[in-house]
Amino acid sequence: MNNLATNLVALSASLNSLKAHVNKHLIGQPKVVEQVLVAMLAGGHVLIEGVPGLGKTLLVQTLASGIGGKFKRIQFTPDLMPGDVTGHVMFDMAQSKFILKQGPVFTNLLLADEINRAPAKTQAALLEVMQEYQVTLDGRTLEVKKPFMVLATQNPIEQEGTYVLPEAQLDRFVIKINIDYPSAADEILIATQHSAQSTPIDKTAQESLIDITTAQAQCAQIDVDPSVAEYAVNLARETRNTTLLRHGAGPRASIALLKCAKAVALLNGEHFITPDDVKSMALAVLRHRVILAPEVEIDGLHVDDVLRTLMEKVDAPRS
Amino acid sequence: MNLDKLQFKASVRSGWQAIDLGYLMATAWWRTLFMVGALPSLVLFIPLLIVFSGNPFWAGFIIWWLKPFWERLPLYFASRKIFAEQTTQSEVLLQTWSLFKKDAIPWLLWRRISVQRAFNAPITVLEGLTGKSRRSRLNVLQGKYSDTAFANQAIGFCFELISCFGIAFMIAFFIPDDFGFDTHSSTGDLILAGEWFYTIFWFIAMMLVLPFHTMAGFALYLNRRIELEAWDIEITFRNLAHRKQDSTSKAASLALTLLLAILLITTTTSNSYAAVNHDSHSAQQLIEKVLDGEDFGQEKTVREWRFKNLVEENEDKIPDWIIDFIEWLEKNVDFSNADGSPNYTATWLKIMLIVFFILLIVYLLRRYRGPLMKLGRGKKTGSAPDVMFGLDVSPESLPDDIPAQVMLFWHANQQRDALGLLYRASLSRLIDQHALAFKSSHTEAECAALVKTRGINSLSSYFTGLTRVWCHLAYGHEIPELGTLEKLCDDWSEELGDAV
Secondary structure, three states: OHHHHHHHHHHHHHHHHHHHHHHHHOOOOHHHHHHHHHHHHOOOEEEEEOOOOOOHHHHHHHHHHHOOOOEEEEEOOOOOOHHHHHEEEEEEOOOOEEEEEEOOOOOOEEEEEOHHHOOHHHHHHHHHHHHHOEEEEOOEEEEOOOOOEEEEEEOOOOOOOOOOOOHHHHOOEEEEEEOOOOOHHHHHHHHHHHHOOOOOOOOOOOOOOOOHHHHHHHHHOOEOOHHHHHHHHHHHHHOOOOOOEEEOOOHHHHHHHHHHHHHHHHHOOOOEOOHHHHHHHHHHHHOOOOEEOHHHHHOOOOHHHHHHHHHHHOOOOOO | OOHHHOOOOOOOOOHHHHHHHHHHHHHHOHHHHHHHHHHHHHHHHHHHHHHOOOOOHHHHHHHHHOHHHHOHHHHHHHHHHOOOOOOOHHHHHHOHHHHHOOOHHHHHOHHHHOOOHHHHHHHHHOOOOOHHHHHHHHHHHOOOOHHHHHHHHHHHHHHHHHHHHHHHHHHHHHOOHHHOOOOOOOOHHHHHHHHHHHHHHHHHHHHHHHHHHHHHHHHHHHHHHHHHHOHHHHHHHHHHHHHHHHHOOHHHHHHHHHHHHHHHHHHHHHHOOOOOOOOHHHHHHHHHHHHHOOOOOOOOOOOOOOOHHHHHHHHOOOOHHHHHHHHHHHHHOOOEOOOOOEOHHHHHHHHHHHHHHHHHHHHHHHHOHHHHHHHHHOOOOOOOOOEEOOEEOOHHHOOOOHHHHHHHHHHOOOHHHHHHHHHHHHHHHHHHHHOOOOOOOOOHHHHHHHHHOOOOHHHHHHHHHHHHHHHHHHOOOOOOOHHHHHHHHHHHHHHOOOOO
């Protein structure tokens, strides 16, 4: 704990610089940036839902440059094959041998754009990499680069011809972020900045702002009081004891809640988590792991409304 | 009025059956009823729309206010039609002015808001009664059907609303999304267009429903007259008389007719207290005589087994206070008409009002018992919870001198207890003195945010600081410096300790 406490100041400062770097380019979405950083520190993947044109690619690109990592993007389409994601083996005529062509998953940050447009087979290939952090090609197991993080996006409109992600696979995303339009003032700033540029803005940082692997290791060391762990579990369990939801969150949700709470604590420069850290991430962690009851859905209630109601029922600890 | 030609079976119906009969009449003659109601109103409605083109609501309102007039023509038509008189639409329309002018002023002023308008209208329109004679006639006619007459009026109003919005929504559903209507941008033109549409829909709905509720009110009126004047018996005897006339000799026929006439008069008289002045004294004597007779005068002793509890329960069925209350009402409240006869509608209305107000007061006292108790006992006591977040936050659970007790714990090497007491005492005081409504689900930061809403900066910053130290101890297991605790204790006395 002492070592961690010593490093915390420096680490927190680095994380804040990274945050500032991303916020500088992605204007008007500070909460989204913070949540993506939390997911990154927790070593998880993120599902982002929002209409096109809100800067999802820019977010990943800027983040990749901030951590000095590689960034790749796959546009999911109905004809995308698993090999297009993971890679494939091909015969090289010149060398007269089979060579391995690695797919776009061999990167640090992968933007899987409109993941629900590809068929289940292709989705499964990516989701397997997300879970195992490795790809098997031609009998050879290849590990993906560390850190590895997938930011998958979904478009809430234009659902025609999409393949909805199964609940079991949704569970593999540590959080789901709903990205919304920026405020009017921020939108004016974005429009002014971008209209003044004749070439695309350079998003690369001068140097890597943080060693994200070290930060992830430090994050795992954050202290968890038993009462706070119990609170996180109670929040997840509450989703299983209600008629408002057809399907509640599983134990992975409790794990994700604690992991994310640790990341929040690290971003705040603390060496322990509080119930506030857990509660602040509860919506993002739980919203894609539960299914609304049909009657609640007919009533027009949003999953976040139901989760807020359930959170009100769980007593906060006073250790 | 020739009862032989009555177009429906004359029998005493319940109020709802009478309304049903009214709806049947409206369905049968719907076209004429609708036309004679809608045409005169349309003649006025169109110029009104032009005059009030900037605010069409007033055109609709005037038409609505003149509704008693529009109801008179369908009523007149139906009164002819039920006795099989062939009346054409134009003949009815020719009667417009003569019907409208009957007792017009009262019907447009205080009687406009009558809740039994459709039931009362025939007395003015068909019987032509006004003033005192109308009032005495109303006293005779109104009775057990007054509630149904009110229900008829209410149903008509509801159907008007439903029809109006139904038409509006039906048209709205048929407008394509890309038609160019931006309902969110409430421009003046759009609002005015909406007003126009709603006024027109309102008018249509009013005219669609009008024949039904007018006929229902008329049927209720007829039903009451059948009951009071025994039309059914009269028609039956007339039929009998006709049949006998064909089969017996003239002499026998004459004798029978005379006999029937005597019977008819007797029976009708006994049924109608509209036409006959009762000799109440002799009637009372007769009733007493009948009650003293063999059929009623017998006494019988019956012995049987009964459960004791059941007997007690039955005895307690009507509590004494209700009986006392009703007796008090009888003694102190005048429930009679001007002529001394009992007015049951007024009686029930008064009782309902008194009960309603008592219930309202009880409800208000119950609903606002928290603030009222606070007013009564001052600020310090309220409906504050004793236990919050699993901590006892009741003022009684706290020591008198909290900072001293905190320091005592600290020096006894019980740092957690010391800070725990300070945090608990702060929550208790915030609930008690500042009426903060913490919930068990609130986390530390949410509590601090709630304190901030009180707008007392020093208190907010003190509690935020205390929360930070508390969190570090509770979840981070970091024991604060002695100086920090001393500072918190000093500030506590300043921020939260003065009202002890």
